[in-house]
Amino acid sequence: MLELEGIETGYGETRVVHGLDLTVREGTVHALLGRNGVGKSTTLKSVIGQLPVTVGTVRLAGQQISGRLPHDIARLGVAYVPETRDIFGALTVRENLELAGRLAGPGADWTVDRIVAFFPNLAERLNNGGHELSGGEQQMLAVGRALMASPRILMLDEPTEGLAPIIIQQIFGKLKELKASGLTILLVEQNLNFALGLADDISLMGRGQIVWRGDAAALKADDQAHARWLGV
Ligand SMILES: Nc1ncnc2c1ncn2[C@@H]1O[C@H](COP(=O)(O)OP(=O)(O)OP(=O)(O)O)[C@@H](O)[C@H]1O
Ligand SMILES: [Mg+2]
Structure with a gap:
């Protein structure tokens, strides 16, 4: 691969x-x-x-x-989750995911709904700013964001x-x-x-x-x- x-x-x-x-x-x-x-x-x-x-x-x-x-x-x-996670603190969780989804072509495997079902911790955080997340939630968002590109x-x-x-x-x-x-x-x-x-x-x-x-x-x-x- x-x-x-x-x-x-x-x-x-x-x-x-x-x-x-x-x-x-x-x-x-x-x-x-x-x-x-x-x-x-x-x-x-x-x-x-x-x-x-x-x-x-x-x-x-x-x-x-x-x-x-x-x-x-x-x-x-190729999707990459850096050590620093690099999520956008000023954007909401949903916005972070949607932005990453733009990298995916049509017929993408992953949607915001599917990410939230996969990481239920993010469900009630969708409208929170990235800077409000705990370290674990940030890591889940960072992985979710990488998946949004359907790598x-x-x-x-x-x-x-x-x-x-x-x-x-x-x-x-x-x-x-x-x-x-x-x-x-x-x-x-x-x-x-x-x-x-x-x-x-x-x-x-x-x-x-x-x-x-x-x-x-x-x-x-x-x-x-x-x-x-x-x-x-
Ligand atoms: N931005 C940079 N400019 C110059 N040298 C750098 C830079 N980033 C890393 N290095 C050097 O490159 C080498 C490898 O660094 P790298 O971060 O790839 O190691 P690593 O195996 O990921 O280590 P760690 O387990 O600490 O994350 C180190 O000697 C480091 O000092
Ligand atoms: Mg390293």
Whole structure:
């Protein structure tokens, strides 16, 4: 579904990601894990065109998307929930969702009504401003907004960050439902149990590159990989 082949990206002269290969299979959850600062968020930003892919190629369902504008990449079906969530505080929940829906073509799978049915917490918040939401509600809105574009792949950057355990459980359940519905997901996460509970495939990132690949069982069994690439 999504293929990153030998990509390089970074900030100006600073190359952060170099020679990164990653394949996210259709209908699976792929977790991209690694220590702070190795380039996980940078990688996601390059996929959506926020940062330039200076070397290598990114393909979505066989079609090259690297080099295109962020708007076009979104329209082709790549949705992204940034670590900062970036919801519009001055707009209502409904307005946030409707705005995102403009990215979807005709015959979109997701509507405001369907988002609200999926995240009932947002139902009584529809007319509240984005700035009035709790952290958990903001994360649900951020995911809802990404879904409004009816994406082919959903990329999430640390969706559990700063949330209470009970909210994390709710988000976990919702991502399980999305996975069961067949949506392809690329997940960056520091919460290892959360990631292992969802992921079909796991890639560990060292500085700027993938250094280990496998599934949850293989990672649990590999103490060395843990210590070397995830340990603090
Ligand atoms: N806007 C920026 N300008 C310059 N360098 C940056 C910028 N953002 C991040 N970096 C650098 O790029 C490297 C990778 O950062 P990135 O945010 O991608 O890491 P990460 O794996 O997502 O880490 P974390 O787990 O802390 O979120 C770091 O060395 C960071 O300092
Ligand atoms: Mg990050």
